[in-house]
Amino acid sequence: xxxxxxxxxxxxxxxxxxxxxxxxxVKEGExxxxxxxxxxxxxxxxxxxxxxxxxxxxxxxxxxEPVNHLSPSERDVAFVFEQYSLYPSMSVYDNLAFPLRSPLxxxxxxxxxxxxxxxxxxxxxxxxxxxxxxxxxxxxxxRVSLGRALVRDPRIFLMDEPLSNLxxxxxxxxxxxxxxxxxxxxxxxxxVTHDQIEALTMGDRIGVLxxxxxxxxxxxxxxxxxxxTTFVAQLVGTPRINLVEAHREDDTLYISDSPVRLPLPPGxxxxxxxxxxxxxxxxxxxxxxxxxxxxxxxxxLGVETILHLRAGKQTLLSIVPGMTDLRVxxxxxxxxxxxxxxxxxxxxxxxxx
Amino acid sequence: xxxxxxxxxxxxxxxxxxVKPMDLTIHDGEFVVLxxxxxxxxxxxxxxxxxxxTVTSGxxxxxxxxxxxxxxSDRNIAFVFQFFALYPHMxxxxxIAFPLQSEGQARAxxxxxxxxxxxxxxxxxxxxxxxKALSGGDKQRVALARALVRRPAAFLMDEPIGALxxxxxxxxxxxxxxxxxxxxxxxxxVTHDQIEAMAMGDRVVVMSEAVVQQIGTPAEVYYKPANLFVAxxxxxxxxxxxxxxxADGIVYLxxxxxxxxxxxxxxxLQEALGGQGEVILGFRPEAGRLSSEGALAAQVYASDLHGxxxxxxxxxxxxxxxxRTERSxxxxxxxxxxxxDILSDMVRFFDPRTEKAIRRVGSGSPAEEVG
Numbered sequence: 001x002x003x004x005x006x007x008x009x010x011x012x013x014x015x016x017x018x019x020x021x022x023x024x025x026v027k028e029g030e031x032x033x034x035x036x037x038x039x040x041x042x043x044x045x046x047x048x049x050x051x052x053x054x055x056x057x058x059x060x061x062x063x064x065e066p067v068n069h070l071s072p073s074e075r076d077v078a079f080v081f082e083q084y085s086l087y088p089s090m091s092v093y094d095n096l097a098f099p100l101r102s103p104l105x106x107x108x109x110x111x112x113x114x115x116x117x118x119x120x121x122x123x124x125x126x127x128x129x130x131x132x133x134x135x136x137x138x139x140x141x142x143r144v145s146l147g148r149a150l151v152r153d154p155r156i157f158l159m160d161e162p163l164s165n166l167x168x169x170x171x172x173x174x175x176x177x178x179x180x181x182x183x184x185x186x187x188x189x190x191x192v193t194h195d196q197i198e199a200l201t202m203g204d205r206i207g208v209l210x211x212x213x214x215x216x217x218x219x220x221x222x223x224x225x226x227x228x229t230t231f232v233a234q235l236v237g238t239p240r241i242n243l244v245e246a247h248r249e250d251d252t253l254y255i256s257d258s259p260v261r262l263p264l265p266p267g268x269x270x271x272x273x274x275x276x277x278x279x280x281x282x283x284x285x286x287x288x289x290x291x292x293x294x295x296x297x298x299x300x301l302g303v304e305t306i307l308h309l310r311a312g313k314q315t316l317l318s319i320v321p322g323m324t325d326l327r328v329x330x331x332x333x334x335x336x337x338x339x340x341x342x343x344x345x346x347x348x349x350x351x352x353x
Numbered sequence: 354x355x356x357x358x359x360x361x362x363x364x365x366x367x368x369x370x371x372v373k374p375m376d377l378t379i380h381d382g383e384f385v386v387l388x389x390x391x392x393x394x395x396x397x398x399x400x401x402x403x404x405x406x407t408v409t410s411g412x413x414x415x416x417x418x419x420x421x422x423x424x425x426s427d428r429n430i431a432f433v434f435q436f437f438a439l440y441p442h443m444x445x446x447x448x449i450a451f452p453l454q455s456e457g458q459a460r461a462x463x464x465x466x467x468x469x470x471x472x473x474x475x476x477x478x479x480x481x482x483x484x485k486a487l488s489g490g491d492k493q494r495v496a497l498a499r500a501l502v503r504r505p506a507a508f509l510m511d512e513p514i515g516a517l518x519x520x521x522x523x524x525x526x527x528x529x530x531x532x533x534x535x536x537x538x539x540x541x542x543v544t545h546d547q548i549e550a551m552a553m554g555d556r557v558v559v560m561s562e563a564v565v566q567q568i569g570t571p572a573e574v575y576y577k578p579a580n581l582f583v584a585x586x587x588x589x590x591x592x593x594x595x596x597x598x599x600a601d602g603i604v605y606l607x608x609x610x611x612x613x614x615x616x617x618x619x620x621x622l623q624e625a626l627g628g629q630g631e632v633i634l635g636f637r638p639e640a641g642r643l644s645s646e647g648a649l650a651a652q653v654y655a656s657d658l659h660g661x662x663x664x665x666x667x668x669x670x671x672x673x674x675x676x677r678t679e680r681s682x683x684x685x686x687x688x689x690x691x692x693x694d695i696l697s698d699m700v701r702f703f704d705p706r707t708e709k710a711i712r713r714v715g716s717g718s719p720a721e722e723v724g
Contacts, residue, residue: 172590201664202657240520300571301552302551302571306552323576328534
């Protein structure tokens with residue numbers, strides 16, 4: 001397995017700058033997730049690494065060596081797409097064996113058989129090897145696609161939203177398996193998604209991409225606990241972070257249109273108006289809470305309940321465990337965990353103490 | 354508003370059952386969600402209520418009136434689809450006003466009513482725009498406004514927010530529920546998304562393969578699933594289900610684990626299994642508690658951050674289970690063996706032969722008492 005580094009990659013398509021000075025590195029054996037909305041430049045980044053697009057500026061390095069001049073096949077990367085690209089008339093076995101039978105490899109059949117069987121076991125598709133792929137379910141097809149990438153033992157795995165086409169239950173199951181597999185195999189993986197939960201749950205590190213710019217790189221904990229901008233703060237977490245306007249007066253922060261008062265962020269450079277982010281789990285309902293609110297809506301999800309709290313004209317979301325007895329129009333008291341507050345400047349950048 | 358009653362309603366396409374005979378009573382002002390995977394019969398059921406689809410047998414009543422063979426327009430219901438069927442050449446105002454205009458209502462009346470619904474849906478500032486200038490969420494608000502404007506007896510909604518992105522879905526989910534609280538209109542809502550169903554429904558009708566699996570409040574389908582399908586389908590991830598062998602008050606589980614069955618469950622298990630036999634033990638991920646003295650042991654398969662909490666995936670031989678843990682409980686590397694307990698009031702049992710939940714008479718805990 002190899003490490004990957006992107007140095008100041010810029011890619012333009014006519015007037016559109018798809019990637020604008022993108023730099024990051026994926027360490028050997030790391031699971032790196034590129035997270036961003038549609039059109040952020042995620043797929044273009046993968047294609048540049050694979051050699052399917054030529055960057056206008058910047059360098060791609062594998063194990064510290066520039067690969068800009070190498071063709072896609074010389075780069076030896078494996079690509080897994082959202083749409084499974086399998087040969088429908090072939091058996092699962094032949095689909096898995098196909099990359100190994102390439103004339104470039106000249107791998108003997110017994111070796112091919114060993115590798116196919118080993119890979120099939122890892123992906124729990126041994127029982128499907130003799131079937132043609134046309135008869136598989138969506139989840140099985142995506143396992144075979146993953147298997148076809150895995151069997152080659154490439155330098156790097158590039159995965160472009162491979163789980164997006166599956167239903168919620170399958171996605172959940174494959175997410176866990178893929179993570180387990182990546183960790184036990186130690187494969188260098190760059191995984192692209194727009195789904196924040198995939199990024200948080202699978203990545204060793206996450207790079208947040210927006211409009212061709214890297215906004216933040218960090219561990220899932222960094223991204224969730226210390227978002228660099230309001231964009232990142234709103235991108236991760238369900239339900240969404242509460243983001244409210246506030247203004248400073250002396251030593252107190254006044255949340256607009258509400259009775260909520262909060263301490264100032266640490267540090268000297270506090271602007272007169274700012275944005276405050278509070279994760280729903282940090283809005284705590286309890287009898288001695290500082291602030292009063294009315295319940296505007298309850299959304300029971302089973303494991304927890306989302307409460308919409310109306311405090312003044314602001315609505316704040318809060319999460320309580322299990323199914324609550326609280327009803328719409330009930331009056332409740334709540335507090336906000338001060339040590340978990342996020343402060344942002346009006347331009348959306350994080351204020352750090 | 355309206356009550357809706359389905360009596361032995363059935364739909365066949367040729368030899369194929371789209372909906373097997375079902376009974377369902379939807380009370381006045383109730384929000385009922387038809388939930389299930391694609392092909393389960395939920396949309397066909399909704400279309401039969403609307404009259405867009407005929408029934409093969411059975412009867413449908415709206416407010417006590419037999420409408421089984423009534424024309425859709427004679428049922429006084431409004432339909433909202435996943436794809437906002439707005440007229441592109443009309444403004445938002447004209448789109449909303451259209452159903453009233455085609456009824457020949459007076460201009461002043463129309464003006465007043467359009468303003469009213471626009472205020473409820475917070476789209477007053479969009480009234481002069483055309484649909485193509487709107488975001489997906491706003492388009493769906495307009496579609497809702499157009500359904501609302503006629504004051505129908507009931508709303509039928511077919512995955513109305515399924516085409517929106519995750520963010521807009523979260524917002525619209527709450528808005529539709531708020532709208533329902535304000536208007537109290539009888540609503541039948543179809544979705545494949547269990548989170549949506551739980552969050553919105555007064556009651557949820559879980560369907561699979563043309564059959565109603567369970568009808569219950571969100572708490573009932575979550576805590577007391579009627580069968581393995583409901584246990585798996587509700588929750589994210591679904592209920593942990595581990596196959597074992599019951600004998601003498603103990604369930605023998607994979608990985609040499611022995612689960613001591615709470616005394617309150619023993620009579621029911623004895624009876625259901627005829628003394629001993631195969632059983633499926635079920636518990637929700639939040640009912641598992643890590644503890645160094647835990648009675649059960651499993652190997653860490655993966656562990657991941659979900660934001661506010663972490664999910665620990667454990668393997669009991671070949672079976673994967675999931676336990677929700679606090680972030681403060683630390684990091685658990687793959688391969689390590691951890692011990693855990695199951696909160697005794699959250700444990701459930703299923704008969705593997707029938708796939709149905711084993712019920713017991715009498716109960717004590719709050720989780721048991723729901724519904």
